[in-house]
Amino acid sequence: MTPPPLRLGTRASTLALTQSTTVAKALEAVTGREVQLVRIRTEGDRSRASLASLGGTGVFAAALREALLAGECDFAVHSLKDLPTAPTPGLSIAALPERADSRDVLCAREGWTLQTLPEGARVGTGSPRRAAQLLAARPDLEIVDIRGNVETRLGRVQPGDLDAVVLARAGLARVDRLEAVTETLDAEVVVPAPGQGALAVECRSEDLADPEHPLTTGLRALDDHATRLAVTAERVVLRVLEAGCAAPLGALAHLDGETLHLHATVVEHDGSRRLSHRADVALPVDEAASLAAAESLGTEVANALLEAGAASITGRPA
Numbered sequence: 072m073t074p075p076p077l078r079l080g081t082r083a084s085t086l087a088l089t090q091s092t093t094v095a096k097a098l099e100a101v102t103g104r105e106v107q108l109v110r111i112r113t114e115g116d117r118s119r120a121s122l123a124s125l126g127g128t129g130v131f132a133a134a135l136r137e138a139l140l141a142g143e144c145d146f147a148v149h150s151l152k153d154l155p156t157a158p159t160p161g162l163s164i165a166a167l168p169e170r171a172d173s174r175d176v177l178c179a180r181e182g183w184t185l186q187t188l189p190e191g192a193r194v195g196t197g198s199p200r201r202a203a204q205l206l207a208a209r210p211d212l213e214i215v216d217i218r219g220n221v222e223t224r225l226g227r228v229q230p231g232d233l234d235a236v237v238l239a240r241a242g243l244a245r246v247d248r249l250e251a252v253t254e255t256l257d258a259e260v261v262v263p264a265p266g267q268g269a270l271a272v273e274c275r276s277e278d279l280a281d282p283e284h285p286l287t288t289g290l291r292a293l294d295d296h297a298t299r300l301a302v303t304a305e306r307v308v309l310r311v312l313e314a315g316c317a318a319p320l321g322a323l324a325h326l327d328g329e330t331l332h333l334h335a336t337v338v339e340h341d342g343s344r345r346l347s348h349r350a351d352v353a354l355p356v357d358e359a360a361s362l363a364a365a366e367s368l369g370t371e372v373a374n375a376l377l378e379a380g381a382a383s384i385t386g387r388p389a
């Protein structure tokens with residue numbers, strides 16, 4: 072008898088579906104089990120109260136998490152940067168697959184770059200992190216607050232509307248729109264969001280604890296330790312600074328041999344002041360010990376930023 076399929080809960084947006092399909096195929100390849108996509112209704116379909124109690128800022132993630140806890144699906148794929156840092160009781164991040172390019176990109180009219188955009192150009196982004204760093208580099212820009220999915224945002228780059236938008240390179244790659252990119256922004260100039268470009272695969276903690284569970288082995292095989300080290304350090308900065316997704320905070324870590332490097336920055340909303348700190352750590356060989364070292368690195372960098380006055384920028388309570 073064929074075993075029942077593994078059920079992957081997903082939202083219906085193009086980005087969510089491509090992310091889910093990629094992970095579904097990878098899991099089918101390593102387990103030989105069929106993965107079935109289960110469409111999960113998002114916020115409007117469920118009560119606001121239950122969503123808020125599940126995850127504060129992460130409303131999209133919250134609907135998937137509720138479905139996981141209710142047993143409507145067995146696992147879910149999130150964009151890591153959209154996940155709040157607080158753990159959800161009963162759920163675990165079972166796999167962090169190898170991260171895609173973490174940088175932001177400029178998609179401009181006329182092939183413009185950040186340097187060549189005309190004086191006073193109108194640039195669309197809904198992210199305070201992107202807005203602040205764009206203004207730090209180009210104080211003359213007019214930042215326009217925009218929302219909506221990737222296609223909607225790209226569609227606004229038109230004469231008479233926006234001269235450019237800034238998006239995550241990884242998201243554009245996933246929906247096959249990289250041709251719209253006119254510049255991949257230097258990660259030193261526009262530091263990416265913690266976890267940007269990484270996917271997080273979440274499942275029920277009880278399934279993960281069961282070594283015989285068919286999901287467990289498969290998800291372990293999808294996990295990339297270098298990615299986990301980097302995003303762990305980045306997300307500790309986010310957590311320690313108590314900065315939500317609306318904070319003008321960038322953090323990017325990378326592994327170079329056995330050394331983990333972390334660079335984090337907080338920027339005043341109008342770009343007028345910037346605090347940056349970088350540090351690195353030589354990692355122990357043991358996996359658990361290396362994760363602990365990545366956490367300490369994140370704490371060290373966050374504390375250095377707090378000491379330099381980051382709280383007055385992020386609005387963290389004293």
Ligand SMILES: NCc1[nH]cc(CCC(=O)O)c1CC(=O)O
Pocket residue numbers: 150151152153237238239240241242243266267268269270
């Ligand atoms: N904020 C929405 C969001 N969440 C994840 C991505 C893209 C891919 C990623 O960072 O993993 C995007 C779009 C964007 O910021 O351009």
